[in-house]
Amino acid sequence: MTRPLNLEEVGRRAGVSRSTVSRVVNGGPNVSSETKRRVEAVIAETGYRPHAAARSLASNSTGVIGLVIPSAVATLFDDPYFGRLILGISSATNDVSMTLALFLFGAGPDESSIISRVVTPGLVDGVIVTATTRGDPLIDHMQGTSMPFVVVGRPDNAGSTFCVDVDNRAGARTAALHLAGLGRRRPALIAAPSNTTAGVDRRNGFLEGLAEAGLSVESRVAEGDWSQESGRDAMARLLADRPDAVFVASDRMAVGALRAIREAGLHCPGDISVVSFDGIVPPDLTSPRLTSVVQPVTEVGERAVRLLTAVIAGASTPEHVVFPTELAVRESCGATPTAEPGA
Amino acid sequence: MTRPLNLEEVGRRAGVSRSTVSRVVNGGPNVSSETKRRVEAVIAETGYRPHAAARSLASNSTGVIGLVIPSAVATLFDDPYFGRLILGISSATNDVSMTLALFLFGAGPDESSIISRVVTPGLVDGVIVTATTRGDPLIDHMQGTSMPFVVVGRPDNAGSTFCVDVDNRAGARTAALHLAGLGRRRPALIAAPSNTTAGVDRRNGFLEGLAEAGLSVESRVAEGDWSQESGRDAMARLLADRPDAVFVASDRMAVGALRAIREAGLHCPGDISVVSFDGIVPPDLTSPRLTSVVQPVTEVGERAVRLLTAVIAGASTPEHVVFPTELAVRESCGATPTAEPGA
DNA sequence: CTGAAAGCGCTAACAT
């Protein structure tokens, strides 16, 4: 006859009440060390583990946070960005002994049902939302609920939400200034999708930096979709205009751009300087190695978790965390490389 | 005065008991359509959603499945394999209205605590374990618990576990036969880590196929670590031995190998035929396009979820699902490409 | 320092 292994049973075996067992399990005060020892012995020998659902119900806290990635099309995982972000978030949740729930969804009929699952009470304590597009209804939806959430990235209506982002605009501006400083005079731009704030911010930042240097892209602008292929296609098209420099809004697209340059029989950085954004593709994977505006993806993820726990704990004045980026100068821009950042 | 929005409250507003509300929420029988209509109206206007933890506790089923990836080092996400697998698993869990919890952990002191969190009662209904290494203690650990689980890949002691894998051995053998059929006589092998069963199976399958064709790799063998860099390094070393063909155990490593070939001033497939395994890198991303043994990653993920739900439902005789692979012949092997599979 | 008791919100018999 095997009875359920719960607090009551552990208490029975240790000769104490379930309240006392609960106290030792949760490291509560007011337990004699002798009692504590005995209870712990029973826990060890029985392998008792508290029941998560029961605990959630009684304490009104689940210990799990959700990560919501809408429009999670296949291509999304071809970019190392999300893997890195997930890694950062996962490691931060592990650090605080929480569990990570992943909500991925593309367009489709299931979308609204998943959206509503995310805000199911008693499922997660809060959620991190990322990869939203401009005007994404998801964020409005979240605001209409009482579920704590933080956004990774900059939502359109950022004012009222907690979010953590990198300074895309400043980073792109730095890229422009760097290119200008190298004496380049016919810059081109391969932008990221304009339905994302990161895409818009990087584009604006680049144009702003150019303007400061008295330069302009004129018609040398193309927009990619984050994929390597799109970067290659965009570069191939732009080459007709004979640019002597190009800022590519993501590493992945830059890899494609480098390829297009090579396929056109041109040389980088000799014929054209390339600077990209992300700092996520291992430098040695390309030749020349990419000069890139590095964003601290892992830190962003970790910070998002910390911020979310604060919101869950009751923080109420929207906080806006913005991480700076750092320009890693390597060979693709044609400048003399500086030391690797952090080296 | 706002009262908690629960079954009781919804029932109060609709003028019925909480059991009745529970029935309509769960689509149970024995509810008059008039009552059902009234209750649904209240639910719609209040935005009531059942409390997940309470439901889990009462029903002894959480509706969440865990995905466990040990040794989730950063490099893990540089390979599109895991992204694809997660996508497949996520879409399958969405289909059955379940939630996906992600447990990633590298080596470290936290490892055992995460391992034990995975088997916390009342947290997940079952777990999918993948990316284990040979002799991984995690699987033994899982077997010691009553938590339902399935393995993606082939555990050493597969006999007693449910698992879904692809036929790595047969796929690699096909690659060998294909290369032999092309008239290549000095084949080389860039193997995957020998502490993984996939690595071992692919190696053995290739050697087996070679033997059937009366060929041998002799000393033309190197082992990579799945990374693109390792493939490049391995190829660079092997080139000294003048192979006229190489089987690379993963697409990522093959991309690196192609690069090494180019950097050595050699030509693929002219000087050397390349066949890889995975079929996960978009063909147009490399030139020449890779001939590859394609494994159905997404299907594997979906199938793992289905199998797990069966185990959760009580299935008890270990089942071993093995998906076949398919050779996609493109340009890197030097053969005349066939039509794209599935085209 | 420890125990008793009242829920948390839901499901699932069992009544009616």
Place this chain on the structure above:
DNA sequence: ATGTTAGCGCTTTCAG
């Protein structure tokens, strides 16, 4: 067809 009731295993006052 609907209501009543007894838990699920835990946390958390409140007594002692």
